[in-house]
Amino acid sequence: MTDGRRRWARITTSSSAILLLVAVISLWQVSEEFIETYDPESNYIVKLDPGESETFEVEGSNLLSAVRVSDGETPDSDLTMFDSDGNEIPGKEPKWSDPDRMGADEKTVYSPVRVFKDMEGSYTLQNQGSSDLWLVDDDESANKLLGNFWMYLFYIGCCIGSPIGIVGVILAIMVWTDKRKMPDxxxxxxxxxxxxxxxxxxxxxxxxxxxxxxxxxxxxxxxxxxxxxxxxxxxxxxxxxx
CATH class of the missing domain: 3.30.160 (Double Stranded RNA Binding Domain)
Structure with a gap:
């Protein structure tokens, strides 16, 4: 039993290391395109200066994000959005799944301040803050990257390599425990x-x-x-x- 666990622990940990290495290499290969695709300055629906408002059309998007330049802390949202009937769209607070994004200059950091899901139709956005506001279509950006070969390898390496690595660690701990229980x-x-x-x-x-x-x-x-x-x-x- 112990020999079998030891063998599978080696197989799973080795496989996990290879898959995670593939994920790291894939991320390095796609990083430049990833930054360009999610750069708000070059891929926005609406860009508003402080105090401005604008009406725009959305054909259909699962996720819109309103972002501002961050100086290390998450800025306030300070915005309002209305649909074509004048009803306010409150949106939601960003979560851990809505991380900051890097600009194409690799210096500017943009932080999501509000996210809007399942949007379609005509809307009006008002910037009530003291800094510029960008509204970007994250759903469209994600679709652009789906056809990238390196992104497929990245997802495969992360989604398969991580759980296999956890299994390998558990088996290694079990082998170590069995070895301690065996008499010298x-x-x-x-x-x-x-x-x-x-x-x-x-x-x-x-x-x-x-x-x-x-x-x-x-x-x-x-x-x-x-x-x-x-x-x-x-x-x-x-x-x-x-």
């Missing part, structure tokens, strides 16, 4: 045989093999000493008779 083993050589035993059984094994075995297996010490005594005895008799 050591090797004992007894009578020429190799014995694997646990640390907990060390005392009993040492007691049983407390005396080292004789190198001459099957030969008693008495049999080894007798020939020497007989040889010495015969030699003495020959010397005495001579």
């Amino acid at each position: 083993q050591f090797v004992i050589i007894e009578d020429g045989s190799v014995i694997m035993d646990n640390v907990h059984d060390e005392d009993s094994v040492v007691e049983e093999s407390g005396v080292a075995p004789s190198p001459f297996v099957g030969v008693s010490s008495q049999n080894v000493e007798n020939p020497q005594e007989e040889e010495i005895g015969d030699s003495w008799k020959s010397w005495d008779e001579g």
Whole structure:
């Protein structure tokens, strides 16, 4: 079981690393086009100076974003939008899924201050703030990037590589936990045989093999000493008779 988990942990973590690397490379390849596509200065529906208002048409968009230049903090919205019947469209506060965007000069940062979903028809936007206001169609910008090959690789790398990596980490933790639970083993050589035993059984094994075995297996010490005594005895008799 542990060997199988270890093997799958290696496979999943390696696959995740490769997919995430593909995602990083893809993002680097598409970053320039991504910035240009989402740059409010070159892709806006309406741009308003402070105190201005303008009427515009929207054929159909899932997401419109009103953005302002950010100096490190999210600026106030300070805007109102009305439909063709004069009804105010409040919109929604931006969430984590509506991040800041970088301008084409890679210095200016734009922060969403209000988002409008499922828009279609004629609307009037008023800028009541003290800074310029841009209204951009994020739905159209996203559609422009969908046909980019590198964007497909980026989504595949992120959406598949991340969960596979999580699975690999979980399997690695399980393997590490199983390894800690296993008792330590050591090797004992007894009578020429190799014995694997646990640390907990060390005392009993040492007691049983407390005396080292004789190198001459099957030969008693008495049999080894007798020939020497007989040889010495015969030699003495020959010397005495001579």
